[in-house]
Amino acid sequence: MDRIYLDNNSTTAVDPRVFKAMLADLSGPPGNPSSIHWFGQQAKSRLMAARQTAADFFHAKPDEITFTSCGTESLNLMLRGLKPVGHIITTSIEHSSMHRTIQSLEAQGLSVTYSPVGLWGAPLPDQIESQIRPDTRAIALSASNGETGVRIDIQAIAEIAEKRGVPLLLDCVSYVGKESLPIHPGISAISLSGHKFHAPKGIGLLFHRSSLKISPLLTGGNQEYQLRAGTENLASILGLAEAFSILKENQMAITSQLRDLRLHFENGLKRSLEDIAINGEGPRISNTSNIAFLGVDGETLLMQLDLAGIAASLGSACSSGALEPSRVLIQMGIDKKTVRSSLRFSFARTNNREEVDRAIETIIPIVKKLKK
Amino acid sequence: MDRIYLDNNSTTAVDPRVFKAMLADLSGPPGNPSSIHWFGQQAKSRLMAARQTAADFFHAKPDEITFTSCGTESLNLMLRGLKPVGHIITTSIEHSSMHRTIQSLEAQGLSVTYSPVGLWGAPLPDQIESQIRPDTRAIALSASNGETGVRIDIQAIAEIAEKRGVPLLLDCVSYVGKESLPIHPGISAISLSGHKFHAPKGIGLLFHRSSLKISPLLTGGNQEYQLRAGTENLASILGLAEAFSILKENQMAITSQLRDLRLHFENGLKRSLEDIAINGEGPRISNTSNIAFLGVDGETLLMQLDLAGIAASLGSACSSGALEPSRVLIQMGIDKKTVRSSLRFSFARTNNREEVDRAIETIIPIVKKLKK
Numbered sequence: 001m002d003r004i005y006l007d008n009n010s011t012t013a014v015d016p017r018v019f020k021a022m023l024a025d026l027s028g029p030p031g032n033p034s035s036i037h038w039f040g041q042q043a044k045s046r047l048m049a050a051r052q053t054a055a056d057f058f059h060a061k062p063d064e065i066t067f068t069s070c071g072t073e074s075l076n077l078m079l080r081g082l083k084p085v086g087h088i089i090t091t092s093i094e095h096s097s098m099h100r101t102i103q104s105l106e107a108q109g110l111s112v113t114y115s116p117v118g119l120w121g122a123p124l125p126d127q128i129e130s131q132i133r134p135d136t137r138a139i140a141l142s143a144s145n146g147e148t149g150v151r152i153d154i155q156a157i158a159e160i161a162e163k164r165g166v167p168l169l170l171d172c173v174s175y176v177g178k179e180s181l182p183i184h185p186g187i188s189a190i191s192l193s194g195h196k197f198h199a200p201k202g203i204g205l206l207f208h209r210s211s212l213k214i215s216p217l218l219t220g221g222n223q224e225y226q227l228r229a230g231t232e233n234l235a236s237i238l239g240l241a242e243a244f245s246i247l248k249e250n251q252m253a254i255t256s257q258l259r260d261l262r263l264h265f266e267n268g269l270k271r272s273l274e275d276i277a278i279n280g281e282g283p284r285i286s287n288t289s290n291i292a293f294l295g296v297d298g299e300t301l302l303m304q305l306d307l308a309g310i311a312a313s314l315g316s317a318c319s320s321g322a323l324e325p326s327r328v329l330i331q332m333g334i335d336k337k338t339v340r341s342s343l344r345f346s347f348a349r350t351n352n353r354e355e356v357d358r359a360i361e362t363i364i365p366i367v368k369k370l371k372k
Numbered sequence: 373m374d375r376i377y378l379d380n381n382s383t384t385a386v387d388p389r390v391f392k393a394m395l396a397d398l399s400g401p402p403g404n405p406s407s408i409h410w411f412g413q414q415a416k417s418r419l420m421a422a423r424q425t426a427a428d429f430f431h432a433k434p435d436e437i438t439f440t441s442c443g444t445e446s447l448n449l450m451l452r453g454l455k456p457v458g459h460i461i462t463t464s465i466e467h468s469s470m471h472r473t474i475q476s477l478e479a480q481g482l483s484v485t486y487s488p489v490g491l492w493g494a495p496l497p498d499q500i501e502s503q504i505r506p507d508t509r510a511i512a513l514s515a516s517n518g519e520t521g522v523r524i525d526i527q528a529i530a531e532i533a534e535k536r537g538v539p540l541l542l543d544c545v546s547y548v549g550k551e552s553l554p555i556h557p558g559i560s561a562i563s564l565s566g567h568k569f570h571a572p573k574g575i576g577l578l579f580h581r582s583s584l585k586i587s588p589l590l591t592g593g594n595q596e597y598q599l600r601a602g603t604e605n606l607a608s609i610l611g612l613a614e615a616f617s618i619l620k621e622n623q624m625a626i627t628s629q630l631r632d633l634r635l636h637f638e639n640g641l642k643r644s645l646e647d648i649a650i651n652g653e654g655p656r657i658s659n660t661s662n663i664a665f666l667g668v669d670g671e672t673l674l675m676q677l678d679l680a681g682i683a684a685s686l687g688s689a690c691s692s693g694a695l696e697p698s699r700v701l702i703q704m705g706i707d708k709k710t711v712r713s714s715l716r717f718s719f720a721r722t723n724n725r726e727e728v729d730r731a732i733e734t735i736i737p738i739v740k741k742l743k744k
Contacts, residue, residue, distance in 0.1 A: 011404040026572060030384050032567075232574075
């Protein structure tokens with residue numbers, strides 16, 4: 001069966017150029033970047049070049065880049081490493097790696113304001129500003145929601161953060177690779193995960209300005225400017241750097257391709273299906289469609305689509321296994337029945353129009369059958 | 373220049389079979405093991421098979437295996453995750469990932485006994501037993517020292533741990549791959565790092581018995597039985613499982629090869645050089661020689677060897693950059709001058725006798741020249 005993968009917010013295929021970049025370490029001579037001999041220096045110079053590429057992506061200095069093992073580690077380092085006391089502003093629709101980590105800090109005494117998002121699907125700048133208190137230590141938000149694709153107004157919120165002197169910590173896991181990222185001076189830290197934009201699973205990154213004091217979670221060797229002990233995952237770091245290089249060259253074309261695929265998909269469905277609705281009224285990133293197929297059970301639809309060779313999802317892969325309907329959609333105020341009828345489709349540059357056409361042709365009769 | 377890499381305790385080359393195992397994820401279709409569609413289930417079944425292979429290696433159940441990003445993370449999870457209060461027994465010659473983590477817990481109020489190791493290079497079982505207190509929460513030791521290769525008496529210490537009901541936590545980063553590992557019931561947890569035995573950098577593992585309660589360091593998704601959030605580094609996990617399979621089939625032959633290379637190396641040097649001494653009087657694992665070239669400055673020798681194409685090291689790569697002489701050797705009570713004349717050579721199955729012969733022929737004249 002010629003399967004169609006429309007779940008790229010869960011993970012993406014490794015780009016062949018990324019894979020090729022990894023080979024220098026994976027099938028080259030051994031080398032630990034901390035070793036002072038020739039082999040170590042080869043590894044170290046590759047690591048430094050990759051760090052420079054990553055730093056350039058954020059208009060940052062190399063020591064403002066920390067390579068981690070995943071987006072979750074980046075977020076934990078960003079939030080726990082800040083050792084926040086006082087107050088923090090976030091929303092209740094963040095990814096579990098942010099949501100549960102903040103809940104864990106809350107249980108330890110941190111005061112948390114969950115800014116409302118409503119059917120719009122993102123917190124509004126004015127609201128955020130009104131929630132700042134004298135003891136507000138950070139504003140922690142995702143640049144775009146992984147389930148709906150709805151974007152926050154990065155520019156406006158970053159301006160507020162800068163003006164009010166409160167660090168803005170951005171989870172950009174679902175954003176990077178879909179839209180170009182404005183590096184506003186009001187942004188103090190950004191976490192991301194390589195496997196969401198065609199680097200392998202197992203590599204993440206934290207950018208944080210040197211003005212933001214962060215303590216390590218893992219202690220040991222002196223790697224990563226003493227902020228993250230452990231021998232560096234060099235192969236994946238080289239892959240991540242290549243993924244950044246590809247975005248630097250092609251982000252506009254990629255965004256345009258992703259938006260075209262998504263709009264083509266949404267329009268195709270809308271033409272033939274009544275009673276469908278896009279979850280999230282706010283502006284979205286290019287690649288994500290969270291669609292309510294009213295009157296259809298989402299889980300059944302997901303299974304039927306899987307049997308027909310189309311991969312979508314009920315929400316974040318990291319929440320799967322849970323039988324509850326999507327926390328994100330519920331917290332937006334969408335009624336449970338609509339939530340239970342919703343599926344997420346997320347596109348990548350590895351998809352094409354022909355696949356989207358086939359997906360539409362497959363989905364429509366299945367939805368019509370299930371509605372009967 | 374045909375370089376010879378004798379620093380395999382820093383890192384090893386990825387085995388071609390390991391690399392091949394990684395390709396299923398690195399160049400296959402995308403798949404997040406948490407996704408419930410076909411792509412996700414392919415990834416999940418690979419992950420489960422790899423976890424079973426790892427569990428078999430430790431005669432353990434799959435839920436006693438936690439995949440991490442490196443040995444340092446495994447050790448931090450083992451030690452910090454235990455949330456120890458009361459007392460812990462360790463030594464002052466542990467790798468920085470253990471040493472600094474315990475120091476950090478000590479600063480938070482944990483009482484620590486540093487068991488003496490002396491010129492022998494490892495703590496003695498009787499001594500360990502005499503240091504157990506009613507509030508001793510754990511004995512945390514490396515199975516073998518990464519700098520000298522000296523082994524602890526695992527069997528005897530595990531028996532004490534079992535008899536006295538104190539969890540024995542073993543850092544096996546420098547041990548696995550060099551000797552077969554006895555899984556005594558007195559051992560409660562084992563940490564290791566894949567890149568020390570021909571898996572890639574960026575993958576580690578913690579084995580811990582279900583009786584040992586450990587809390588996660590990273591919160592978020594439900595991966596790794598809720599002990600380690602974050603999308604799994606599937607490619608490297610597949611590689612690690614293959615590295616275990618290779619050891620399962622070949623450990624005896626590998627140990628014998630490594631011991632042969634090391635003895636051939638040590639005997640070759642001894643025949644032509646007076647005033648050399650092996651650091652660490654206790655029995656050693658197969659692959660490690662820490663040699664004092666008395667009257668020679670180790671750093672100069674290291675540089676000269678590097679220029680001549682031979683890679684060795686002054687000690688742990690994770691401590692490099694530090695100008696101080698090896699903490700491990702100093703804490704063994706070796707005088708500073710001897711410490712400063714010492715180099716570590718560590719062999720792997722990727723080395724051969726011809727390389728060892730060339731290394732000996734290169735080292736001898738350089739040492740003789742430097743002694744003048």
